[in-house]
Amino acid sequence: MDAQEQGFFTEADSAEVVIGRMQKCTDPRLKEVMAVIIRHLHAAVKEIEPTREEWMEAIMFLTETGHMCDDWRQEFILLSDTLGISMLVDAINSRRPTGASENTVLGPFHVDGVPELEMGTNICLDGKGEPMLVHGRILDVEGNPLEGVSVDVWQANDEGFYDVQQKGIQPDFNLRGKFTTSANGRYWFKAVKPKFYPIPDDGPVGKLLYKLERHPFRPAHFHYIIAKDGFDPLTTHIFDPDDPYINSDAVFGVKESLMAKFVPVEDPAKQAENGFDGLYYDVEHDFVLAPKGA
Amino acid sequence: MDAQEQGFFTEADSAEVVIGRMQKCTDPRLKEVMAVIIRHLHAAVKEIEPTREEWMEAIMFLTETGHMCDDWRQEFILLSDTLGISMLVDAINSRRPTGASENTVLGPFHVDGVPELEMGTNICLDGKGEPMLVHGRILDVEGNPLEGVSVDVWQANDEGFYDVQQKGIQPDFNLRGKFTTSANGRYWFKAVKPKFYPIPDDGPVGKLLYKLERHPFRPAHFHYIIAKDGFDPLTTHIFDPDDPYINSDAVFGVKESLMAKFVPVEDPAKQAENGFDGLYYDVEHDFVLAPKGA
Numbered sequence: 168m169d170a171q172e173q174g175f176f177t178e179a180d181s182a183e184v185v186i187g188r189m190q191k192c193t194d195p196r197l198k199e200v201m202a203v204i205i206r207h208l209h210a211a212v213k214e215i216e217p218t219r220e221e222w223m224e225a226i227m228f229l230t231e232t233g234h235m236c237d238d239w240r241q242e243f244i245l246l247s248d249t250l251g252i253s254m255l256v257d258a259i260n261s262r263r264p265t266g267a268s269e270n271t272v273l274g275p276f277h278v279d280g281v282p283e284l285e286m287g288t289n290i291c292l293d294g295k296g297e298p299m300l301v302h303g304r305i306l307d308v309e310g311n312p313l314e315g316v317s318v319d320v321w322q323a324n325d326e327g328f329y330d331v332q333q334k335g336i337q338p339d340f341n342l343r344g345k346f347t348t349s350a351n352g353r354y355w356f357k358a359v360k361p362k363f364y365p366i367p368d369d370g371p372v373g374k375l376l377y378k379l380e381r382h383p384f385r386p387a388h389f390h391y392i393i394a395k396d397g398f399d400p401l402t403t404h405i406f407d408p409d410d411p412y413i414n415s416d417a418v419f420g421v422k423e424s425l426m427a428k429f430v431p432v433e434d435p436a437k438q439a440e441n442g443f444d445g446l447y448y449d450v451e452h453d454f455v456l457a458p459k460g461a
Numbered sequence: 462m463d464a465q466e467q468g469f470f471t472e473a474d475s476a477e478v479v480i481g482r483m484q485k486c487t488d489p490r491l492k493e494v495m496a497v498i499i500r501h502l503h504a505a506v507k508e509i510e511p512t513r514e515e516w517m518e519a520i521m522f523l524t525e526t527g528h529m530c531d532d533w534r535q536e537f538i539l540l541s542d543t544l545g546i547s548m549l550v551d552a553i554n555s556r557r558p559t560g561a562s563e564n565t566v567l568g569p570f571h572v573d574g575v576p577e578l579e580m581g582t583n584i585c586l587d588g589k590g591e592p593m594l595v596h597g598r599i600l601d602v603e604g605n606p607l608e609g610v611s612v613d614v615w616q617a618n619d620e621g622f623y624d625v626q627q628k629g630i631q632p633d634f635n636l637r638g639k640f641t642t643s644a645n646g647r648y649w650f651k652a653v654k655p656k657f658y659p660i661p662d663d664g665p666v667g668k669l670l671y672k673l674e675r676h677p678f679r680p681a682h683f684h685y686i687i688a689k690d691g692f693d694p695l696t697t698h699i700f701d702p703d704d705p706y707i708n709s710d711a712v713f714g715v716k717e718s719l720m721a722k723f724v725p726v727e728d729p730a731k732q733a734e735n736g737f738d739g740l741y742y743d744v745e746h747d748f749v750l751a752p753k754g755a
Contacts, residue, residue: 176545176713178552184713185545191674200509201673205544207505212549214497221494222541222550229537233527243523247516250499251470251479255506256516258472379495380485419470419478 182209228371235370241275245372248272248418249381263399266308267457271403271420274390276329281319284344289357292338296325296359298447299429304352305393306455312352313456319345319392320356327364360429360448361387363412376417383417386410391454398456405452427452476503522665529664535569539666542566542712543675557693560602561751565697565714568684570623575613578638583651586632590619590653592741593723598646599687600749606646607750613639613686614650621658654723654742655681657706670711677711680704685748692750699746721746 176184185205192198217225235242247253253272261270284290291298305316321343323329330341346354368376368383376383388404404420405427406413413421429448432438438447470478479499486492511519529536541547547566555564578584585592599610615637617623624635640648662670662677670677682698698714699721700707707715723742726732732741 174708174710174713175715175717176548176552177716178549178556181545181549181552181713188675188709189673192672193674194672197672200511200515203505203508207501207508208544208546209549211497211501212546212553214501215494216553217494217550219550219554222547226535226537226541229523230527230530230535233524233530233537236524236527241520241524243520243527247520250502251475252502252506253516254470255472255475255503256511256513258470258475259506259510260513262472378486378488378491379483380487381482414468415482416468419468419475421469422471423469 181213182206185209228375231371235372240367240370242370242372244275245366245370246375248366249372249376251419254419257402261399261402263457264308264461266455267399267461268393268401268403268454269422269424270401271422271425272418273392273402274420276323276331277319277321277390277392278331278340278343281321281343281345282340284346284356286346286349286353286355287357288344288346290320290322290342290344291324291357291359292341293324298443298445299358299360300355300432300441300443300447300449301358301389301452302353302355302450303452303454305348305354305395306352306453307398308455308457308461312348312350313395313398314348314350314352316348316352316354316393316395316456317345318348318354319394320358321390322358322361322388323364325359325362327362357442358389361389361407363387363410366417381417382412382415384412385416385418386412386421388420389450393454393456395456397459399459399461401454401456403454405450475507476500479503522669525665529666534661534664536664536666538569539660539664540669542660543666543670545713548713551696555693555696557751558602558755560749561693561755562687562695562697562748563716563718564695565716565719566712567686567696568714570617570625571613571615571684571686572625572634572637575615575637575639576634578640578650580640580643580647580649581651582638582640584614584616584636584638585618585651585653586635587618592737593652593654594649594726594735594737594741594743595652595683595746596647596649596744597746597748599642599648599689600646600747601692602749602751602755606642606644607689607692608642608644608646610642610646610648610687610689610692610750611639612642612648613688614652615684616652616655616682617658619653619656621656651736652683655683655701657681657704660711675711676706676709678706679710679712680706680715682714683744687748687750689750691753693753693755695748695750697748699744 186202232242305313330337363384365383387407387410394400407429408426427450429450432449480496526536599607624631657678659677681701681704688694701723702720721744723744
């Protein structure tokens with residue numbers, strides 16, 4: 168028996184020795200997942216060659232990240248977000264045929280039980296911010312309009328806060344709504360121009376971002392969950408391409424296909440036609456749903 | 462500008478996009494370390510292709526591991542230990558010339574301020590367990606005996622507990638001592654036969670071990686820190702090769718060179734000569750110190 172058969176540790180065979188120890192595991196998926204994790208962890212440590220002090224810094228970073236987590240704050244998800252892992256997991260789980268709209272991260276601010284609204288309703292309940300008209304069509308990959316599609320939308324206000332972050336300041340369900348398309352596949356509603364906002368940056372993840380000379384901001388966006396039976400549900404955003412952080416979303420949520428031009432409308436006739444009494448921003452974006460399991 | 466220059470996320474370029482975001486970081490070591498971590502994290506996720514539920518399980522595992530950590534318990538170190546990472550970091554930081562004794566992990570039970578004892582002292586203060594005589598030489602790599610070497614030893618008792626785990630049950634400084642070699646380089650002391658013991662297994666790391674069909678036990682051992690000015694300090698164990706867990710140390714601390722035969726001595730003359738009145742175990746092990754920086 169050589170050292171590896173006996174399970175003795177050597178620097179050269181470190182990953183194989185550890186993987187060899189779980190051969191009796193009866194959960195094949197766990198075994199596979201752990202083998203990949205162990206192989207990459209050991210390879211990373213061998214590349215980094217951390218000092219004992221650096222290893223301890225990593226232990227303390229993870230510990231502080233864990234201690235920051237409670238019922239309201241999930242610092243490990245922030246870590247996953249800021250290292251692009253959340254977006255990668257989202258991408259792996261939402262591969263779609265060409266032409267279908269792309270997914271992006273859900274984020275922590277989705278709320279269930281949002282009011283079902285008539286098309287055209289203004290989801291801004293407190294009248295604050297620059298008005299917008301948001302509209303477009305929901306189509307299948309052949310370009311046919313889809314009827315009976317649920318369009319669940321939510322957004323931050325013009326100061327970068329969601330209603331749930333400002334309870335008592337913003338009305339409940341401010342800047343949220345659920346719409347259902349009719350036969351023409353069209354959706355339209357009134358809203359306000361969203362603003363960029365920071366992810367929580369007062370914990371270990373924020374400190375790491377600043378050490379890396381990164382900022383914590385997400386460019387302005389609208390969130391959507393667009394769903395209809397028989398189609399792959401679409402969780403996505405549309406982004407303002409003129410946002411100062413459009414090229415550096417702290418959580419890597421921006422994809423090229425998710426840009427939607429926010430056009431200022433200065434023509435009084437058009438303003439009046441759409442029920443505005445001054446400047447508003449118009450954003451038109453079509454969403455394309457892929458058939459389930461495509 | 463293509464998507465990557467703009468920093469937009471794509472599944473294929475995910476790691477490069479994230480690494481590209483920290484180009485302004487002015488700490489070259491942090492930048493290098495994070496690039497390795499990001500590259501291996503993304504590669505692991507691409508190999509694993511986790512479902513969203515599996516990703517959330519990983520988030521919750523890390524969160525629970527963090528929540529288990531307090532002033533007395535370091536669950537992330539246990540995780541590092543049980544995945545062989547602590548041993549790998551130790552190995553990377555203690556590469557030595559051929560012939561020098563090998564390092565192993567320090568463990569959490571070392572105590573400062575241990576009494577300095579005369580050679581031959583019995584470190585067992587409560588008379589419990591099977592007696593042992595532990596002896597050998599401290600040499601340099603040319604085989605010369607080393608004088609003035611500090612030999613700091615500690616061990617678990619015959620039930621597998623260190624004094625600090627049984628305050629009020631074991632006397633303070635039970636099974637601990639610090640010895641200094643004279644010109645012949647010899648060390649010898651009396652002790653008790655140590656027993657295997659489990660690492661703490663009531664947290665997320667223990668649960669993971671059981672899911673992997675691994676056990677939490679460490680084979681019986683003596684701990685040493687052996688130090689002399691001008692030499693690389695040696696932090697190591699010697700192990701009982703007849704221990705039931707010798708081939709499966711939960712923290713991978715066993716190396717072939719750290720085996721030291723625990724020999725039962727049944728000859729009454731030899732027992733009397735060494736100050737025992739019955740069966741004892743004899744373990745002889747030489748330690749070889751490497752010159753500093755070799």
